[in-house]
Structures are given as C-alpha cells and as structure tokens.
Amino acid sequence: MSAPLNHTPLFDLHVDCGAKFAPFAGFEMPVQFPTGILKEHTQTRNAAGLFDVSHMGQLRIFGSGAAAWLETLVPGDLTGLEPGRMRYTQFTNDSGGILDDLMVTRFDDHLFLVINAACKTADLEHLNAALPRELTIDVLDDRALIALQGPTAAAVLARHANDGVATMPFMSSALCAVKGVACVVSRCGYTGEDGYEISVPADRAIELAELLLVEEGVGLVGLGARDSLRLEAGLCLYGQDIDSSTTPVEAGLVWSIGKRRRRDGGFPGDAVIQRQIKDGTARKRVGIQALGRAPARARAKIIDPAGDELGEITSGGFGPTVGGPVAMGYAPRDSAAVDTLVQVVVRGKPLPAKIVKLPFTPQRYFRG
C-alpha cells in the first residue's frame, strides 16, 4: 500500500552519521543521531544545529505581477515586500481555514516559496489551478534545504560566505556563494533561534553540510529535536496545530496579516478572517504547561476543573530547555487567559495544568 520513501540529497550523510530514520511526509528522514534528541536540542540553543529540511517544497514563481497574484491566495502582504525580504503566510480556504503555511521571499524577478513537505502536491494543484497565463512556476526538485540554527550560526556561516551574512536582518534573503557554491541564504528558521536556511544545489548539499559540520559547536540535528525546538518557540506545525479547520486568527497568527490585507481582504476566507479579527474567535491557540512532570501529548483532552471538555492538545511533549512538559492546543476564549487553571487528561488521569504565554523560550532572532 505505501509508496517507497523518498530520500533527500543528504540521505547518505545521515546514514554515515548513524541516524535513526522514520518516514515523514513520504521521506525517510532522520529523527535523531547518536547524540540523542536532548543533546541535539541543547546544542541548537547553545551553539548551532544543522538540519536537513530538504523534504520541504521549494518553488519559484516568475512573471510580472506574481506578488499581487499570490496575494489572492494568502493573507500576507507580499506586494509591500522589498526585494530580498520574506514573509511567513498561509494558503487559506473559503472558510478561512489554513491549507498550508509557507515562507515567501520576494526577489527582483520572482517569488521564492518554501512549503510543507506533506502539502506539496496539494499546494501545487492549488497554485496551478489559479495560475494566470503570464506567470510560471518552477519547482526546485534539484535543490536541498539546509537549516543552520543557533546563537553561533552567524559566526559559523560568515567564515564560509561573504561577511554580509552575519549582518543580514531576520526575514531577509540573498543569493550568496558559500565556499563557491551558489546558494539562496535566508535568515530565518523554525527553532526560535537566530539562523539560516540555505537552499543549495542537490549535488553540492553534502559537501556544504560537511563544511559546516566540521566547525566547532555545529552538530547534526534530526526531526525529533526540530519538533521540541519549534514547540518551545511556540511555532505551529501544519497538520497538528493548524489545518484546514483552523483559521490564522484562531491560531494566533494575525501578526502575519498586514494592515492593508486586514482592511482590504482579497484572499480566500477574507470575510471570515476580517470578522474574526474584529470580533474575536470562540477558541484560540494557547500554551499549556502541565504542573507535574508527565508530558501531555497531541490529542490529550484539556478539561476544566469541573471535568468539562475545553479542547485538545495539538502538540505536546518534553521541552529540554524548559526542563519539563510543554504543550499547546486550543481553548475557548473565556478559558484562554494566562494562568487559567485547567487539567490535561493523560492516560485517563486528569493532571493539573495551566494556560501560559507562548513562546516557552524567548525567540532570539537577529534584528540587526
């Protein structure tokens, strides 16, 4: 029944480094390396972690008016982006639900998109179905994507690329040679730390990864720690924390919708989203901290002290930097205030927990 798993261009490197693999979105991906998830997580917070995120989709949209056109599918402000700047946004459906979340970078003659691996096929159909004749989509199947994340990422990358990389602001992107390899270097990531995502030709990916891995303090990190890092940083995982039944407003992503777009709409589900921004939503995404040691994981029920169901945990586990359980999920508006006492049901037992502010660990992006 299941199709053979795809391998990223870094697969052989993962094998050589002793990765434990698991299927993820059609790819055989490293979950952890012999160092283990805890140390990989801590290394990224304290020094630098190198992540293979090549399973994600990379594509370019060429043609004049590409930004204005893509705005008809997402609520993010793209025409207001300066060339070389990027935005986090979402594909929405007619009820304001999220079809995928993505990064869009504006370059002089094209837009560069990074989309979720599991949504690649659906996103491309969605884009192609609406694509005007004057625009073309170029799917970058021949590129790997390497994330270098952590407080020493900038110093490490600057040793192999031009010094500009150290001072480029968060959410900017540039064509850049890294040791002679033509890359698209973006200052962004999904760990809450400063860092980069480097789009590199597939056949040079291992060489580039090895170049960075020999640097002091840089280690390979698998999907296990990627998940605990993004959860502590309060970042949504598509398919868990957000999906077609949640809107950007419920998910606390209104910050990603520019002023002009909030006012003028012009994207799928705009009426729903505009009304929710004005009137609030019945439920919203919240941080949840169990007060004991037992982690509550995805799909655990959140109940009130009387035992009535409030909602569900959408992502949860152990936060290595926090040193205890961390979770997020959805709660009704009147139970969503910070410090509200709730319970989470773990293996049939209600455990005390409270609503907390997200993120669990401070985001440390480089603002210049």
Add this chain to the structure above:
Amino acid sequence: MSGLKFSEDHEWIEVDGDTATVGITDYAQEQLGDVVFVDLPALGTELAVGDDVAVVESVKAASEIFAPLSGEIIEVNEDLEADPSKVNESAESNGWFFKMTIEDPSELDGLMDRDAYNAFIAKL
C-alpha cells in the same frame, strides 16, 4: 552471574526469593532515546501478566511497560522521579522501575535468559 530473566517486551527481571525487581533492558533504553519521565505504579497495585504497569516517556514518545509476572507492587524506584536519565545511564541496575511479589513462580519459566534474549533482539 547474570541471573537476570528477560521478557519479549524488553524488561529484565531479577528474582530474589519470592520478589522480583523489574526494569527495562539496555536495548530498550537505546531504542527509546532520552528518557524524560517514568510514570510508576502505586504501591499495592495488583497485577496479572501483561497488565499495563508503568509508562516511560522519552522526548519523542510514551511507551507502555507491561507486567512480566503476576503479583503486587511493593516498592518503586523513587530516584527516577528526580532523575529519569538513570534509565539511559544504567538501565539494568540503578534504573530499575519497581519491585513486585511473585505470585506464581511457574511464570518465570516463560522468560528468557541472557543468551536467549540476545538472540531474540539480534533478530529484530
């Protein structure tokens, strides 16, 4: 030495008279990865073979531990509460989970010795 017995659920069982100490094997901790929490049973819990008795949580997932024997819980390793990483560091000694009475010694016959367990995991 190696008087330890092993279950197919990757538990080790050390028999001392009519009680047994139970933990998970080094192979199991290796598979689980970093252990961050162990949910241990209450003292006095009565168990039949195969009952859910404990849960070990690693960063990535929760795994059930099943009773390898029938009996009653008489002691749990409280050190694991403060330092669950003991399970990774010394799974087959300081990382023990609980002690229980042995209700039916004939159940021990269904367990493996070290050689049989090593052969069992070699095939996994």
